[in-house]
Amino acid sequence: MIDELPGYVCPLDGTRADVATARWCCPACGGPWDLDFTPDPAVPLEPAAGPWSLWRYAPVLPLAGEIPVSLGEGHTPLVPLTDRIHAKLDFLMPTLSFKDRGAVMLVELARRLGPERVVADSSGNAGTAFAAYCARAGLRCEVFVPEGTSEKKTERMRAHGAAVRIVPGGREAAARAAREAADAPGVFYASHVFNPYFLHGTKTYVYEVWEQLGGRLPEVLVLPVGNGTLLLGAALAVEELSRRGVRAPALIGVQTEAVAPLAAAFAAGADDAEPVAQRPTLAEGIAIPAPPRARQILAAVRKSGGAIVTVPDDRLRAALADLARRGLSVEPTAAACWAAVSQPSPTNPLHSRTAVLPLCGASGPLGNPGPTAA
Structure with missing residues (x-):
């Protein structure tokens, strides 16, 4: 079965590697991998015949065969906010965030590769997702988190049996610690940024929107962008569906004004983003000063x-307050999209177009949400 796994390819220099033996990043440039996998558009896609989960899109997913690792993730509701804007309730996932879409793919990949342990880094929701799915798969899990991570988040990780390593410093310090651990023998690095199998999980978000809208997509997909894992997954799905004759929407990325390297690069017409300072913001989950996949985004x-x-x-x-009044208690990463869409301005690129946005992570009491790095 391992022989059937699609391999890695570097988007920058074309380096190729076998998924069973590859390092977690490209050995030539140190950048994240893409996947050498393109679904055949001639293969029928009949999701209604599949399970009530994201595995209903098995023909377009890179993991073929029986899928024993699942918590019923995916197929979340699509509800109207206005006559032209819908919200997809991804906070109704098993671990309360869209990260389950990618986590289930990486953990199933790890299960097939058979490592001694799975290592991840996270500021909250990704760590919880990996801990839960590793528990489901019977895999040892170790999550590196930055100091200051919500105790409720780390408690959830430990409840699933994960070993939680608190790292002095910020989010990047936790990532460095995880990458050092990932270089040890017998370790699988479940990186939601560097491993492309994660993106092929998040792309199911768009396949579900396509199905729920009756075989079409809206004019605009609005997506929170920090590391870009949801937006890049969406881009994969849009490209794949366009080969099946589906009209492609525009992708609108939303960043917090406090930490916006991608928005600055886009406005400047640059091909890559320059790192910016880490500044405090409500939307901690998308406050990523130097996204590794900036060029691709x-x-x-x-x-x-x-x-x-x-x-x-x-x-x-x-x-946040407006969504709460509508009965939707979400975290700021999700509210960022609604803030962008609902801004009344004729110059707003979202003005008067049909759109879908994700409410991608659940919140605790209003004003005390946990981060979901998108």
Whole structure:
């Protein structure tokens, strides 16, 4: 079965590697991998005949055969917010965030490869997702988190049996610690940024929107962008569905005004993003100063005819409160998209177009949410 796993390819220099023996990053440039996998558009896609989960899209997923690792993830509701805007409730996932879409793919991949342990780094929701799915798969899991991570988040990880390593410093310090551990023998690094199998899990978000809208997509997909794992997954799905004759939407990435390297690069017409300072913001999950896949994110948005916009914290607060009044208690990463969409302005790239946005992570009490790095 391992022989059937699609291999890795570097998007920058074309380096190829076998998934069973490859290092977690490209050995030539140190960048993240893409996957050498393109679904055949001639293969029928009949999701209604599949299970009530993201595995109903098995013909377009890179893991063939029986899938024993599942918690019923995916197929989340699509509900209207206005007559032209729908929200997809990905906070109704088994671990309360969209990260389950990618986590189930990486953990199933790890199960097939048979490592001694799985290592991940996270500021919250990704770590919880990996801990839960590793528990489901019977795999040892170790999550590196930055100091200051919500105790509720780390408690959930430990409840699933994961070993939690608290790292002094911020999010990047936790990532460095995980990568050092990942170089040890017998370790699988479940990186939601560097491993492309994660992106092929998040792409099911768009396949579900396509199914739920009766075989079409909206004019615009609005997506929170930090590391870009949801947006790049969406771009994969849009490209794959376009080969099946589906009209492609524009991709609108949303960043917090406080930490917006991608928005700055997009506005400047740059191919890559320069690192920016880490500044405090409500939307901690998308406050990524130096996204490793910045080039790919910018290229995908431009190819779609989209844009990358920013929202300030005061609009985030207003959007959180407005969603709560509609019965939807979500975290700021999700509220960032609603803040961008609901801003009344004729120059807004979202003005008067049909759109779908994700409510991608659940919140605790209003004003005390946990981060979901998108």
